[in-house]
Amino acid sequence: MNELDFERFLKNKFSFTRGQGIGDDASVIYSEGTQQLITTDLLIENVHFRLRDIEMKELALKAIAVNLSDIAAMGGIPHYFYLGLGFPKNLGIKELKQFFQGLKNGCQQWNLELAGGDFSKSSQLCISVTMVGEAEHPVYRQNAKDGDLIGITGQTGASALGLKLLLSGKSIKPWSTRHQKVVPCLQEGQILAKYANSMIDVSDGLVIDLKRILAASGKGGHLYYENLLIPRAMKRICREYHLNEYELVLSGGEDYVLLFTISPENELQLRQEKISYRVIGEIQSKQDQLTITHNGKTIQTENNGYDHFNMKS
Amino acid sequence: MNELDFERFLKNKFSFTRGQGIGDDASVIYSEGTQQLITTDLLIENVHFRLRDIEMKELALKAIAVNLSDIAAMGGIPHYFYLGLGFPKNLGIKELKQFFQGLKNGCQQWNLELAGGDFSKSSQLCISVTMVGEAEHPVYRQNAKDGDLIGITGQTGASALGLKLLLSGKSIKPWSTRHQKVVPCLQEGQILAKYANSMIDVSDGLVIDLKRILAASGKGGHLYYENLLIPRAMKRICREYHLNEYELVLSGGEDYVLLFTISPENELQLRQEKISYRVIGEIQSKQDQLTITHNGKTIQTENNGYDHFNMKS
Numbered sequence: 001m002n003e004l005d006f007e008r009f010l011k012n013k014f015s016f017t018r019g020q021g022i023g024d025d026a027s028v029i030y031s032e033g034t035q036q037l038i039t040t041d042l043l044i045e046n047v048h049f050r051l052r053d054i055e056m057k058e059l060a061l062k063a064i065a066v067n068l069s070d071i072a073a074m075g076g077i078p079h080y081f082y083l084g085l086g087f088p089k090n091l092g093i094k095e096l097k098q099f100f101q102g103l104k105n106g107c108q109q110w111n112l113e114l115a116g117g118d119f120s121k122s123s124q125l126c127i128s129v130t131m132v133g134e135a136e137h138p139v140y141r142q143n144a145k146d147g148d149l150i151g152i153t154g155q156t157g158a159s160a161l162g163l164k165l166l167l168s169g170k171s172i173k174p175w176s177t178r179h180q181k182v183v184p185c186l187q188e189g190q191i192l193a194k195y196a197n198s199m200i201d202v203s204d205g206l207v208i209d210l211k212r213i214l215a216a217s218g219k220g221g222h223l224y225y226e227n228l229l230i231p232r233a234m235k236r237i238c239r240e241y242h243l244n245e246y247e248l249v250l251s252g253g254e255d256y257v258l259l260f261t262i263s264p265e266n267e268l269q270l271r272q273e274k275i276s277y278r279v280i281g282e283i284q285s286k287q288d289q290l291t292i293t294h295n296g297k298t299i300q301t302e303n304n305g306y307d308h309f310n311m312k313s
Numbered sequence: 314m315n316e317l318d319f320e321r322f323l324k325n326k327f328s329f330t331r332g333q334g335i336g337d338d339a340s341v342i343y344s345e346g347t348q349q350l351i352t353t354d355l356l357i358e359n360v361h362f363r364l365r366d367i368e369m370k371e372l373a374l375k376a377i378a379v380n381l382s383d384i385a386a387m388g389g390i391p392h393y394f395y396l397g398l399g400f401p402k403n404l405g406i407k408e409l410k411q412f413f414q415g416l417k418n419g420c421q422q423w424n425l426e427l428a429g430g431d432f433s434k435s436s437q438l439c440i441s442v443t444m445v446g447e448a449e450h451p452v453y454r455q456n457a458k459d460g461d462l463i464g465i466t467g468q469t470g471a472s473a474l475g476l477k478l479l480l481s482g483k484s485i486k487p488w489s490t491r492h493q494k495v496v497p498c499l500q501e502g503q504i505l506a507k508y509a510n511s512m513i514d515v516s517d518g519l520v521i522d523l524k525r526i527l528a529a530s531g532k533g534g535h536l537y538y539e540n541l542l543i544p545r546a547m548k549r550i551c552r553e554y555h556l557n558e559y560e561l562v563l564s565g566g567e568d569y570v571l572l573f574t575i576s577p578e579n580e581l582q583l584r585q586e587k588i589s590y591r592v593i594g595e596i597q598s599k600q601d602q603l604t605i606t607h608n609g610k611t612i613q614t615e616n617n618g619y620d621h622f623n624m625k626s
Contacts, residue, residue: 001406006432013417014427018393027395027429040443042397042433080331082340084355084397084441093314104326114327116340118441119319120355128397128431128441130353 004215020140023216025073025201026131028138037133039070045088045125053166054180056095059127060102061109065182066203067131068110069256072186073201075193076135080113083129086122110186139192139199139260144217148197148261150281151270153188155229156206157245160252164243175237185258188275195270196260205251207301209259210281211290217261220286225249225294227280250292250301317528333453336529338386338514339444341451350446352383358401358438366479367493369408372440373415374422378495379516380444381423382569385499386514388506389448393426396442399435423499452505452512452573457530461510461574463594464583466501468542469519470558473565477556488550498571501588508583509573518564520614522572523594524603530574533599538562538607540593563605563614 001009010022019030026039043049043063054062064081071078083103087096107113115132162179165172185201192199198217202209207223214221230249238245261283262270270277292299314322323335332343339352356362356376367375377394384391396416400409420426428445475492478485498514505512511530515522520536527534543562551558574596575583583590605612 003432010413010427013413014420016393016426016428018426018428021393021426021428022430029428038395038429038443038445040395040397040429040431040441042399042431042439042441044399044433044435044439046436047399047434080329080334082351082353082443084353084443086355086357086360086439100323100326107327113329113331113334114323115329115331115334115342116351116353117335118353118355119316120357121360122357122439123359123437124435126355126357126399126435126439126441128353128355128443130351130395130397130441130443132351 024141025070026076026133028074034134034136035138037071037074037076037135037138038130039067040128040130041066041070043127051125056098057102057105058180060099061106062180062182063127063129064103064106064110064112065184066256067129068184068186069182069201069203071131071133072184072189073139073199073258074135075137075139075189075199076133077190078110078112078131078133078186080115081129081131082115083117083127085117086120086124086126088122088125091125135193137193139196141198141200141213141216144198144213144219144261144283145263146219146283146285148263148283149267149279150210150221150223150283151260151262151267151277151279152202152257153185153275153277154255154257155231156202156250156255156257157230157248157252158234159254160248161234161237161243163254164248165241172237179254182254182256184256188258191273191275192258192260195266196262199258199260202255202257202259204253206255206259207250207290207292213259213261214290218287220284220289221281221291222284223281223290223292225292225299227278229278246299246301337454338383339389339446341387341448347447347449348451350384350387350389350448350451351443352380353441353443354379354383356440364438369411370415370418371493373412374419375493375495376440376442377416377419377423377425378497379569380442381497381499382495382514382516384444384446385497385502386512386571387448388450388452388502388512389446390503391423391425391444391446391499393428394442394444395428396430396440398430399433399437399439401435401438404438448506450506452509454511454513454526454529457511457526457532457574457596458576459532459596459598461576461596462580462592463523463534463536463596464573464575464580464590464592465515465570466498466588466590467568467570468544469515469563469568469570470543470561470565471547472567473561474547474550474556476567477561478554485550492567495567495569497569501571504586504588505571505573508579509575512571512573515568515570515572517566519568519572520563520603520605526572526574527603531600533597533602534594534604535597536594536603536605538605538612540591542591559612559614563612
């Protein structure tokens with residue numbers, strides 16, 4: 001049973017009559033006019049982060065930012081959030097205050113409010129954030145159309161590179177920072193909401209997240225590796241440390257850039273907007289299949305990305 | 314720094330302009346007509362439960378029910394919820410399916426929908442539920458009035474007794490069941506919303522939760538111990554196992570009955586409704602002070618109840 005099977009299991013078991021529930025970046029509660037968006041994300045110590053790699057303030061910001069990225073991927077505006085905090089005994093008031101200072105900084109940076117929460121002891125630090133926002137026209141994963149172009153608002157692989165280096169004891173900038181500091185593409189999401197047919201944030205890896213759009217839309221796709229943004233410094237560090245560049249770029253997670261599909265006509269209009277993006281592929285009618293080529297040569301990916309749900313059946 | 318200090322720290326640091334945020338059973342998002350209620354609760358393994366004491370289905374029901382109790386304490390109706398689930402590797406698909414079956418049963422029992430969530434690995438089982446509901450006239454903690462009667466919809470101490478017995482290796486019914494199975498007072502809450510001035514659910518202990526009403530309202534109170542419902546079987550088992558009855562009844566947590574204050578005139582009307590409750594005390598103007606007597610003799614409580622927030626400053 002993998003994550004997609006699990007999602008299918010849940011969607012069959014739990015229907016949602018008030019809007020669109022399980023299966024997108026955020027749920028949408030239908031209402032007249034603007035739609036309410038709600039999304040929730042967990043950050044768990046030694047799964048999503050190690051305390052030695054990140055300061056409490058940065059961690060609080062990251063817990064907010066990963067949720068903002070989900071709101072961004074729906075083309076929405078975030079408003080307020082709820083915090084569930086399981087806090088270990090070995091951390092003290094100082095760390096707790098730093099955490100809440102980070103949360104406060106996030107509120108100021110992104111114009112958010114903390115609306116409520118729950119606090120508990122815990123043996124590992126566990127952070128649950130539920131974010132509430134709104135969108136006039138939410139962009140779903142499921143509406144990719146034949147002939148759509150595939151676009152992306154930034155680079156992939158930098159966060160995974162930073163993480164790999166951190167895990168081997170090296171903190172090399174800017175890569176370690178790219179892992180610790182999530183920059184949600186809120187403005188980009190709101191612009192793209194006017195033009196894109198489908199959208200997702202790249203949280204678990206470019207390939208796995210693109211496959212989520214394809215599966216939800218019942219489409220296939222072609223990705224041109226040479227169109228991706230891969231800085232020379234990244235290529236160099238991959239060679240130096242014998243890291244697989246393809247794996248980092250295609251399957252490394254936590255990039256939090258936006259991946260979208262757009263009709264060629266709308267892409268022409270998007271060029272007039274203040275947004276930086278690249279066209280990296282196109283949607284094809286062939287169902288659920290993804291081809292990746294690098295200068296005409298097909299690439300096989302062994303590892304699709306981070307699958308949180310990897311359990312023996 | 315205790316829980317009340319912590320709440321004060323948070324309320325000072327984080328304001329909420331869209332309604333009432335931190336400091337009640339659920340947040341209230343103001344809107345025209347019906348108000349939206351949102352509340353969140355964490356359940357963490359070895360803090361809130363031990364896996365050996367509770368089945369996965371019951372645990373899922375409990376994770377929902379503690380949130381429903383918060384909605385009930387605002388006089389609200391619950392509608393849908395979000396689940397954050399940190400799931401340990403030593404549990405398998407079987408346990409996971411049982412958990413979701415419990416969730417499904419809860420949806421059917423309380424007419425709820427699962428709207429979204431997040432799943433992660435974890436070293437300890439960690440369950441975060443965020444519940445969304447609504448209330449026409451939410452009942453807050455802060456509106457207790459001089460001369461109000463203090464009422465309660467059921468018994469306290471039974472869950473704590475069940476827990477004490479479980480922790481010493483004894484599973485004696487009905488006490489163990491009272492600990493494992495939370496019955497949220499949703500209908501009672503909706504009836505009380507028409508009459509009560511203030512309300513809270515007893516989750517951390519009768520005294521600590523009553524003190525929360527008093528502190529929020531800037532009032533004092535008198536509690537008559539002899540008015541509390543204490544079944545003979547409970548008195549007997551306390552004697553048999555040398556357990557402190559006062560401590561269980563006054564400070565034992567997780568009862569999830571509703572504690573409310575009501576004007577004497579409204580209490581007369583409440584008697585006509587289909588609801589079971591007892592009058593156990595009265596609100597006095599003396600600020601923040603609580604007197605407890607048992608047949609005229611003052612009781613001093615050493616332990617107020619469960620304080621999740623107990624940290625060295």
